[in-house]
Amino acid sequence: QKEVEQDPGPLSVPEGAIxxxxxxxxxxxxxxxxxxxxxxxxxxELLMYTYSSGNKEDGRFTAQVDKSSKYIxxxxxxxxxxxxxxxxxxxGRGSTLGRLYFGRGTQLTVWP
Amino acid sequence: xxxxxxxxxxxxxxxGEKVFLECVQDMDHENMFWYRQDPGLGLRLIYFSYDVxxxxxxxxxxxxxxxxxxKERFSxxxxxxxxxxxxxYLCASSSQGQxxxxxxxxxxxxx
Numbered sequence: 700q701k702e703v704e705q706d707p708g709p710l711s712v713p714e715g716a717i718x719x720x721x722x723x724x725x726x727x728x729x730x731x732x733x734x735x736x737x738x739x740x741x742x743x744e745l746l747m748y749t750y751s752s753g754n755k756e757d758g759r760f761t762a763q764v765d766k767s768s769k770y771i772x773x774x775x776x777x778x779x780x781x782x783x784x785x786x787x788x789x790x791g792r793g794s795t796l797g798r799l800y801f802g803r804g805t806q807l808t809v810w811p
Numbered sequence: 812x813x814x815x816x817x818x819x820x821x822x823x824x825x826x827g828e829k830v831f832l833e834c835v836q837d838m839d840h841e842n843m844f845w846y847r848q849d850p851g852l853g854l855r856l857i858y859f860s861y862d863v864x865x866x867x868x869x870x871x872x873x874x875x876x877x878x879x880x881x882k883e884r885f886s887x888x889x890x891x892x893x894x895x896x897x898x899x900y901l902c903a904s905s906s907q908g909q910x911x912x913x914x915x916x917x918x919x920x921x922x
Contacts, residue, residue: 731908742815742915744913745910797841797911801854804853
């Protein structure tokens with residue numbers, strides 16, 4: 700079983716929709732959680748970073764971490780065509796020299 | 812802003828060649844990483860380094876080696892390139908417990 704599971708999609712939504720992206724994981728030692736956005740032919744860029752459980756909001760983006768269920772989510776409100784990208788979840792443990800464990804990414808298309 | 816620079820965006824090499832991919836970061840990060848990214852397989856960790864001259868194998872180190880002689884520079888070496896090493900290669904750097912920052916990748920084709 701892969702340590703981090705993420706539905707690859709593709710996901711296609713109309714402009715203005717609320718998007719929900721999710722990942723599950725198996726290792727309860729993960730302490731910090733990230734979401735990256737990757738546009739075509741570019742490297743992943745950090746979107747959200749949270750430590751331990753709870754919610755974090757940044758503009759139209761909200762990240763949620765539920766450690767009891769080993770489940771993390773990213774919500775995008777009022778989605779825009781510019782949000783069309785691949786979204787990768789990632790998580791790490793403090794003891795692993797900075798190594799992160801990535802989901803395979805969900806491809807999102809927001810159509811006008 | 813953190814800057815991770817990969818020396819080439821696109822590279823074409825022949826089978827059997829020795830290939831060097833270079834990565835430089837400007838934030839004095841201890842950790843540096845090399846990944847390959849293939850459709851349907853996601854990001855796979857090849858090697859990483861947590862200090863100068865230190866290296867650790869990732870999940871798919873076979874056919875690759877790395878070099879870290881200076882803190883800011885991390886090189887990935889394909890000892891004898893093969894067609895199954897055609898891929899997008901991504902370099903990243905981080906401080907301990909902090910998110911990784913990525914370069915824009917090198918799209919490598921082995922003919």
